[in-house]
Amino acid sequence: MKEKLEQIKKSSEELLKNAGSLKELEELKVKFLGKKGELTSILKMMGGLSPEERPKMGQLANEVRSKIEEDFQNAFKDIKEKELELKLKAEKLDVTIKGTPVAKGHLHPLSQTLENLENIFIGLGFTVVEGPEVETDHYNFEALNVPKDHPARDMQDTFYLGENLLLRTQTSAAQIRTMETLKPPIRIICPGRVYRSDDVDATHSPVFHQVEGLVVDKGITMCDLKGTLEIMVHEIYGNDTKVKFRPSFFPFTEPSVEVDVSCPECGGKGCRVCKGSGWIEILGAGMVHPRVLKGCGIDPDVYSGFAFGIGLDRLTTTRHKISDIRLLFENDDRFLKQF
Ligand code: DAH
Numbered sequence: 001m002k003e004k005l006e007q008i009k010k011s012s013e014e015l016l017k018n019a020g021s022l023k024e025l026e027e028l029k030v031k032f033l034g035k036k037g038e039l040t041s042i043l044k045m046m047g048g049l050s051p052e053e054r055p056k057m058g059q060l061a062n063e064v065r066s067k068i069e070e071d072f073q074n075a076f077k078d079i080k081e082k083e084l085e086l087k088l089k090a091e092k093l094d095v096t097i098k099g100t101p102v103a104k105g106h107l108h109p110l111s112q113t114l115e116n117l118e119n120i121f122i123g124l125g126f127t128v129v130e131g132p133e134v135e136t137d138h139y140n141f142e143a144l145n146v147p148k149d150h151p152a153r154d155m156q157d158t159f160y161l162g163e164n165l166l167l168r169t170q171t172s173a174a175q176i177r178t179m180e181t182l183k184p185p186i187r188i189i190c191p192g193r194v195y196r197s198d199d200v201d202a203t204h205s206p207v208f209h210q211v212e213g214l215v216v217d218k219g220i221t222m223c224d225l226k227g228t229l230e231i232m233v234h235e236i237y238g239n240d241t242k243v244k245f246r247p248s249f250f251p252f253t254e255p256s257v258e259v260d261v262s263c264p265e266c267g268g269k270g271c272r273v274c275k276g277s278g279w280i281e282i283l284g285a286g287m288v289h290p291r292v293l294k295g296c297g298i299d300p301d302v303y304s305g306f307a308f309g310i311g312l313d314r315l316t317t318t319r320h321k322i323s324d325i326r327l328l329f330e331n332d333d334r335f336l337k338q339f
Helices: 002-018 022-033 038-048 053-090 109-123 151-155 173-181 222-237 290-295 312-319
Strands: 134-136 165-167 186-195 207-217 243-250 253-262 279-288 304-311
Touching (some): 002 038, 022 053, 038 053, 109 186, 109 222, 109 312, 207 222, 207 279, 207 312, 222 253, 243 279, 304 312
Antiparallel strands (some): 207 304, 279 304
16 A cells, blocks of 8 residues: 555656646646545555554555645646746737827818917907807897898898797807906907808808907907908918908998908909909908997997907818818818818
């Protein structure tokens, strides 16, 4: 029996040395130490020994068992370490390898122009405000000196949502909201979408964009309006661009003007873009009508102001020589990539 125990010890040592994987080790463990394993079956034969031999053999068997268990523990540890090492080697990452470049998007040309405008006006001390696209008749028309049956309503084809609710046709509505909440001095611009029931063509869209401007303070004159708009035009189109104020009519300004810039396409000589005139209209403006100021609780004998409404789409198409406004809304990647 002693020999058998020695033999088991030896053969387990031998096999352990050659075991190459955790799986192999598990199998060997069952073979030697398992319930039906070699050591257990020998221990079962202890009953047949004489009482003198039994304790000696018992002791030896325990020693052999402890030794084998210890060997297994060590072997497990070694193999686990080896396997981890192999895994780390196989999964090694080279963080210095160059990646695949991901194409970065950029701002839409309308957003670029708007960002330019915002920077220009913020530089002049203006604040950017926002107003709702669904407006009441009061803010879009009444308070801007356009009562219900006024012929000026025909200037803008309106999408009505109810008797007194509509999609704003002009960002001018923001003038009233601002004057109702802020006290002069006021210097704001309000960019946003506006809506008119127009048919779509190369220069019209039922949804387009305006940037409203409003300044109210003591002693504001038409010169302030002119100076402010000239700075804006020169920043957007370049210093060589000429600016022309043309008398016009808007119910909420008196006097009113429309502002033209020398055609960026032909430089003023006359071409298809400016329809031969050499000029392109980019905005409406004027001195805020005393009735409008009064309606907002601002005394027109103390304060005066100017206002303007820039067509953002027009500004964008003319400065980039884009021939069709629809291109701005189609989101064709081949078009957008050029800006
Ligand atoms: N709201 C006008 C339009 O949509 C543009 C405009 C004209 C705005 C004169 C103004 C202004 O603030 O003073 O046609």
